[in-house]
Amino acid sequence: MKVDDAPGLFPLLPVSKAPAPPFGMGYPVWSKNKALLIERYLHYFIMVTKHGAYIDGFAGPQRDNDVDLWSAKRVLEHEPKWLHSFVLCDLDEKQVAQLQQLKTEQPLRNREKHEPKRTISVLQGDFNQSVDEALKLSGILNRKTAAFCLLDQRTFECHWDTIRKVAEYRPQQKVELFYLMPIYWLKRSLAAVRDLEKLKAWWGRDDWSELQRMTTPDIGSLVCNRFMKEFKYQYVQAWPVRRSKTNSHIMYFMIHATDHPEAPKLMGRAFRKTDSRNFEDLGTMDLEEFLAKDEGLDGSPRT
Ligand SMILES: C[S@@+](CC[C@H](N)C(=O)[O-])C[C@H]1O[C@@H](n2cnc3c(N)ncnc32)[C@H](O)[C@@H]1O
Numbered sequence: 001m002k003v004d005d006a007p008g009l010f011p012l013l014p015v016s017k018a019p020a021p022p023f024g025m026g027y028p029v030w031s032k033n034k035a036l037l038i039e040r041y042l043h044y045f046i047m048v049t050k051h052g053a054y055i056d057g058f059a060g061p062q063r064d065n066d067v068d069l070w071s072a073k074r075v076l077e078h079e080p081k082w083l084h085s086f087v088l089c090d091l092d093e094k095q096v097a098q099l100q101q102l103k104t105e106q107p108l109r110n111r112e113k114h115e116p117k118r119t120i121s122v123l124q125g126d127f128n129q130s131v132d133e134a135l136k137l138s139g140i141l142n143r144k145t146a147a148f149c150l151l152d153q154r155t156f157e158c159h160w161d162t163i164r165k166v167a168e169y170r171p172q173q174k175v176e177l178f179y180l181m182p183i184y185w186l187k188r189s190l191a192a193v194r195d196l197e198k199l200k201a202w203w204g205r206d207d208w209s210e211l212q213r214m215t216t217p218d219i220g221s222l223v224c225n226r227f228m229k230e231f232k233y234q235y236v237q238a239w240p241v242r243r244s245k246t247n248s249h250i251m252y253f254m255i256h257a258t259d260h261p262e263a264p265k266l267m268g269r270a271f272r273k274t275d276s277r278n279f280e281d282l283g284t285m286d287l288e289e290f291l292a293k294d295e296g297l298d299g300s301p302r303t
Contacts, residue, residue: 030241030242030243030244030245032069032244033241033274034069034071034152034180034241034252034254035069035070035071035074036069036074036274037239037241037254037270037271037274038071038074038075038150038178039071039074039075039078040270040273040274041178041256041266041267041270042054042075042078042083042148043078043270044266044269044270045146045176045263045266046080046082046083048262048266049082049146050082051082051083051084051116051145051146052082052083052084052085052145052146052147052148053083053084053085053086053087053138053139053140053145053146053147053148054075054083054085054086054087054147054148054149054150055086055087055089055134055135055138055147055148055149055150055166055175056071056072056075056086056087056088056089056149056150056152057089057127057131057134057149057150057151057152057153057158057162058089058090058127058150058151058152058153058154058157058158059071059072059088059089059090059095059099059150059152060090060092060094060095060096060098060099061073061095061098062152067098071150071152072086072088072099072102073102076102076106076120077106080113080115081109081110081113081115081116081118082115082116084116084117084118084119085118085119085137085139085140085145086118086119086120086121087121087123087134087135087137087138088102088103088120088121088122088123089122089123089124089125089127089130089134090123090124090127091124091125091126091127091157093124096122096124099122100122103120103122106118106120119137119139121134121137123137127157127158127162128157128158128159128161128162128201131162131165131166132165135165135166135169135175140169140170140175141169144173146176147175147176148175148176148177148178149166149175149176149177149178150178151163151166151177151178151179151180152178152180153180153182154182155182155185155186155189156182156189156193156198156199156202157202158179158202159201159204160201160202160203160204160205161201161204163177163227163231164204164230164231167227167231167232167233167257168231171232173259174231174232174233174258174259176256176257176258176259176260176263177227177233177255177256177257177258178254178255178256179223179227179254179255179257180241180252180253180255181219181220181223181238181252181253181254181255182251182252183216183219183220183250183251183252183253184243184249184251184252186211186219187211187212190208190209190212191212204226204230216250219253220238220240220253220255221238223238223253223255224236224237224238224255227255227257231257233257233258233259234258234259234261235256235257235258235259235260235261235263235264236255236256236257236258237255237256237264237267238254238255239253239254239255239256239267239271240252240253240254241253241254
């Protein structure tokens with residue numbers, strides 16, 4: 001047997017370019033802060049890109065009584081208003097009415113602040129069906145537009161093939177992704193679902209029952225590795241979103257997938273800032289200075 005034909009020493013171990021997912025690093029970012037975290041990360045994203053498109057597949061508000069923690073609203077209203085294209089989708093008629101209302105409430109662009117002309121598209125329907133239209137409406141195909149997509153499902157609503165469509169839409173400059181992977185209620189929900197086709201569509205293959213036997217960190221690692229292997233993202237990390245300030249159960253993993261080497265570093269910064277609520281002055285923050293600093297994901301100096 002030639003050396004090249006010999007099996008590898010560890011053929012079953014996943015090869016990953018990303019640093020190990022930061023499980024248990026003590027980030028107590030809690031569920032209520034999810035929208036703040038998304039907004040914070042997107043702030044850094046636009047400070048770097050100076051423009052961009054935002055696609056939200058499951059965009060209706062999670063809580064009617066607390067629209068201040070509604071991601072689509074926070075991102076639309078966030079200053080500076082440099083994102084120029086928004087596509088907001090939801091299945092539910094009432095949720096879509098709220099999205100329409102949010103769209104109409106947006107002020108005219110402020111030319112003095114050099115705000116770009118914005119397009120805001122609201123789509124009603126199953127995002128798994130409308131994903132192609134949403135990507136088209138975002139206008140990113142033929143332009144070097146930075147693009148970001150939020151897939152904030154409750155449990156099993158987002159099909160694996162839908163993530164694939166987003167990832168493969170513009171392979172040369174992939175859409176950056178946040179995918180919410182349920183954890184706290186995952187095993188109970190898996191056991192309760194009778195429609196096995198639904199689980200297969202969600203997980204993209206039929207070995208979803210294996211998740212029942214896996215630990216939370218292993219589930220996070222598996223999803224990250226699948227994003228890298230199947231969707232070809234360079235950097236994928238699972239960020240834990242915990243239940244509350246006083247209850248550290250992991251509710252979801254926020255799976256962050258990107259090809260940009262600086263993006264995981266920005267996400268680490270967003271995590272720390274969101275948790276402490278000790279936000280820096282957004283107007284004066286010098287992001288280039290931060291990016292030039294040799295800081296690790298958790299803010300400690302890189303060794
Ligand atoms: C977890 S909530 C989204 C929360 C929101 N991102 C926020 O910041 O408050 C999930 C939303 O997805 C919607 N939804 C459920 N199934 C869907 C589907 N197949 N396609 C699109 N939207 C769906 C629900 O109506 C709900 O508004």
